[in-house]
Amino acid sequence: MIEFKNIRKSFGDKVVLDGVSHVMETGKTNLIIGTSGSGKTVLQKCLVGLFEPDSGEILYDGVSFTEMTQDDRKLLRQEVGMLFQGSALFDSMTVEQNIIFPLDMFTKDSSATKRKRVNEVLERVNLSGVNKKFPSEISGGMKKRVGIARAIVLNPKYLFCDEPNSGLDPQTSMVIDKLIKELTIEYNTTTIINTHDMNSVMEIGDNILYLAEGKKEWSGNSEDIIFSKNERLNEFIFASKFLQDAKDMRMMQARGEISEDGEILENPTNGAGDKK
Numbered sequence: 001m002i003e004f005k006n007i008r009k010s011f012g013d014k015v016v017l018d019g020v021s022h023v024m025e026t027g028k029t030n031l032i033i034g035t036s037g038s039g040k041t042v043l044q045k046c047l048v049g050l051f052e053p054d055s056g057e058i059l060y061d062g063v064s065f066t067e068m069t070q071d072d073r074k075l076l077r078q079e080v081g082m083l084f085q086g087s088a089l090f091d092s093m094t095v096e097q098n099i100i101f102p103l104d105m106f107t108k109d110s111s112a113t114k115r116k117r118v119n120e121v122l123e124r125v126n127l128s129g130v131n132k133k134f135p136s137e138i139s140g141g142m143k144k145r146v147g148i149a150r151a152i153v154l155n156p157k158y159l160f161c162d163e164p165n166s167g168l169d170p171q172t173s174m175v176i177d178k179l180i181k182e183l184t185i186e187y188n189t190t191t192i193i194n195t196h197d198m199n200s201v202m203e204i205g206d207n208i209l210y211l212a213e214g215k216k217e218w219s220g221n222s223e224d225i226i227f228s229k230n231e232r233l234n235e236f237i238f239a240s241k242f243l244q245d246a247k248d249m250r251m252m253q254a255r256g257e258i259s260e261d262g263e264i265l266e267n268p269t270n271g272a273g274d275k276k
Contacts, residue, residue, distance in 0.1 A: 001026045002047060002158065002190055007056035009042055016042045017053070018214040027188045028206035029181055031195055035236060038211040040194050041162070047192065048080060048160055049073055060158070078106045081151035081189075083161040087143040089135040089150075095122070096131035099150045106154060121149040125179060141172035145179065152183060159184070161193040165200060173197060177204050198237060201225065210236070226250045 024030040165173035205222035
């Protein structure tokens, strides 16, 4: 679990984060959403220590990250995995060398042990046998999966993903979402994802934080979004007529008014529709 309390961050006169508080839950996909400039990237960088907040507190499983010494932070970073927006693979290194990089930095394992671990994580992301390929020789979706393999190679307790579906087609994006969700449950990680992808929000949004102008505007899960009356959130999520229609359809399904196949039911069950 990662908890942050009243985080504030400014750059000169520009206030980027204005007293943001939230809890990122273990074993769940925790999404940070918002328009460009809302503060989500700065918040994530504060959480991993790339930026120091001006004030507020960050707690990793109850231990204050903001008060840690640099040595303690270095130890904690061994428990943190990071999937960067562009995968951030080293072009001059093979897939295997890219994944071994964190093991070289943080462990004293033998070469054989490291290669064994590389094979394990490549198999887990369904990329067995690509060890000797270079990033230029694999597709964008494969690069993302290599990035995920590198992010989990140290068995992290905390996994940060910055726009994991950026530049991917919808079908590949769904594969990446499914993989991240599976790994979150399998390893019981605290997974934090910055995203603009509304598919991700609706499909894997266990715990969603919506930022607007540097402030916490709304929080909930993917089901709560369907019934939310927050106007700013609805304008952001359901901007198009197509998405608004999709929301109406999901609401009708949740109320038992139509089936999953879109068939109108004569006797609606009226279940989740009572939710406020």
